[in-house]
Amino acid sequence: MKKTPFITLDKAKEIIQQVPTPFHLYDEAGIRRNARALKAAFSWNKGFKEYFAVKATPNPYILKVLHEEGCGCDCATYTELLLAEAVGITGHEVMFSSNVTPEKDMRKAREMGAYINLDDATYVDFLEKLGPVPETVCLRYNPGGSFSLGNTIMDMPRDAKYGMTEDQMAGAINRLMKLGTKHFGIHAFLASNTTTNEYYPALAGQLFRLAVRLRNATGADFRFINLSGGIGVDYRPEQPACDIGVIGAGVRARFEEILTPAGMGDVAIFTELGRFMLAPYGHLVSTVLHQKHIYREYIGLDACAADLMRPAMYGAYHHITVLGKEDAILDHVYDVTGGLCENNDKFAIERSLPAISRGDIVVIHDTGAHGFSMGYNYNGKLRSAEVLLHGDGTFQLIRRAETPMDYFATLDCTEFSFHN
Numbered sequence: 001m002k003k004t005p006f007i008t009l010d011k012a013k014e015i016i017q018q019v020p021t022p023f024h025l026y027d028e029a030g031i032r033r034n035a036r037a038l039k040a041a042f043s044w045n046k047g048f049k050e051y052f053a054v055k056a057t058p059n060p061y062i063l064k065v066l067h068e069e070g071c072g073c074d075c076a077t078y079t080e081l082l083l084a085e086a087v088g089i090t091g092h093e094v095m096f097s098s099n100v101t102p103e104k105d106m107r108k109a110r111e112m113g114a115y116i117n118l119d120d121a122t123y124v125d126f127l128e129k130l131g132p133v134p135e136t137v138c139l140r141y142n143p144g145g146s147f148s149l150g151n152t153i154m155d156m157p158r159d160a161k162y163g164m165t166e167d168q169m170a171g172a173i174n175r176l177m178k179l180g181t182k183h184f185g186i187h188a189f190l191a192s193n194t195t196t197n198e199y200y201p202a203l204a205g206q207l208f209r210l211a212v213r214l215r216n217a218t219g220a221d222f223r224f225i226n227l228s229g230g231i232g233v234d235y236r237p238e239q240p241a242c243d244i245g246v247i248g249a250g251v252r253a254r255f256e257e258i259l260t261p262a263g264m265g266d267v268a269i270f271t272e273l274g275r276f277m278l279a280p281y282g283h284l285v286s287t288v289l290h291q292k293h294i295y296r297e298y299i300g301l302d303a304c305a306a307d308l309m310r311p312a313m314y315g316a317y318h319h320i321t322v323l324g325k326e327d328a329i330l331d332h333v334y335d336v337t338g339g340l341c342e343n344n345d346k347f348a349i350e351r352s353l354p355a356i357s358r359g360d361i362v363v364i365h366d367t368g369a370h371g372f373s374m375g376y377n378y379n380g381k382l383r384s385a386e387v388l389l390h391g392d393g394t395f396q397l398i399r400r401a402e403t404p405m406d407y408f409a410t411l412d413c414t415e416f417s418f419h420n
């Protein structure tokens with residue numbers, strides 16, 4: 001589908017008067033619309049809840065918007081727990097899906113009354129050491145082998161560090177029940193950024209059958225199945241987008257085929273979506289600083305890989321629109337780069353775009369998840385601002401840009417002083 005930005009050139013100019021580029025911009029109306037579509041798609045399930053994966057977009061204003069739409073938080077670290085807590089998201093509105101978990105993090109999650117999702121059977125001892133075990137515990141599953149849909153291998157769980165085997169799950173459940181745990185959940189994340197409507201239903205089918213087997217083997221009471229993240233977005237214009245309604249109906253069919261007949265029709269479905277909730281509702285807005293013509297044509301932006309690492313790290317495609325030239329013919333071929341001293345700092349390679357001039361404002365699409373949050377400070381590049389565009393067209397700075405003094409703030413400055 002043709003990708004159109006959610007802002008016009010005029011709106012961008014209005015924001016830039018107050019917040020210089022580069023910045024990440026989020027579309028509140030789009031975020032709410034999409035969260036409601038997800039909720040509607042799973043409304044057949046009484047206990048359905050989305051726990052937004054905080055790592056995708058760790059800004060409390062975003063968490064608050066999602067919370068207003070009924071979402072909780074999926075946290076993996078102490079800091080992410082603090083973010084959720086600051087927004088007033090605690091207790092069973094928090095899923096703590098961590099791995100290689102420090103004791104401090106686990107204590108904080110326990111204090112907050114979060115659902116604890118255990119990455120390994122050895123974590124039962126770890127939990128027990130910290131005090132009485134929780135009444136409800138979630139266990140993360142790794143089926144090993146490969147995860148396929150039809151003839152397509154989606155991912156290789158056997159190579160993934162996460163989760164535990166079915167036997168280990170049964171052992172952990174038996175021990176936890178002896179220690180006082182009464183209810184259980186199951187979690188698995190087997191493929192990332194899937195753009196087929198078949199992933200969630202296939203995963204659900206696998207986890208539902210596992211839940212029935214484990215219930216039969218241990219007598220455990222299962223309260224929820226956590227399908228985790230992994231629903232992808234159409235980063236490329238020619239890619240089909242996932243249809244969340246079809247996905248919800250597909251999960252429902254497996255639920256009614258497997259769980260309902262097993263007497264487990266009251267199990268809640270949880271999700272921990274990050275990318276699907278936010279990616280399309282973020283733009284990285286940037287200004288063209290320079291052009292150069294050597295063996296290729298280069299467009300240099302004031303944003304760089306430190307603002308959006310995905311192209312450099314994964315070779316990921318992100319669509320680019322030049323504001324005000326939305327309908328111009330794409331008769332130029334450019335590499336669009338940032339200014340890091342790293343040749344992989346390219347947002348696009350040999351991309352067909354309209355003729356670009358210095359001062360043009362470009363939008364890099366689908367940066368709302370795993371964008372700002374993967375930022376870093378290489379080359380002394382500073383983290384950008386984040387701006388929330390409200391439904392009525394007004395906007396709010398929800399994180400200022402870093403200054404050099406922020407970058408120096410953690411140094412021991414007894415010997416050196418910086419002058420900004």
Ligand SMILES: *Cc1c(COP(=O)(O)O)cnc(C)c1O
Nearest residue numbers: 053097228229230272273274275
């Ligand atoms: C990263 C992550 C998610 C979110 O993944 P998306 O691909 O953004 O949907 C959910 N759960 C866990 C445990 C994760 O690590």
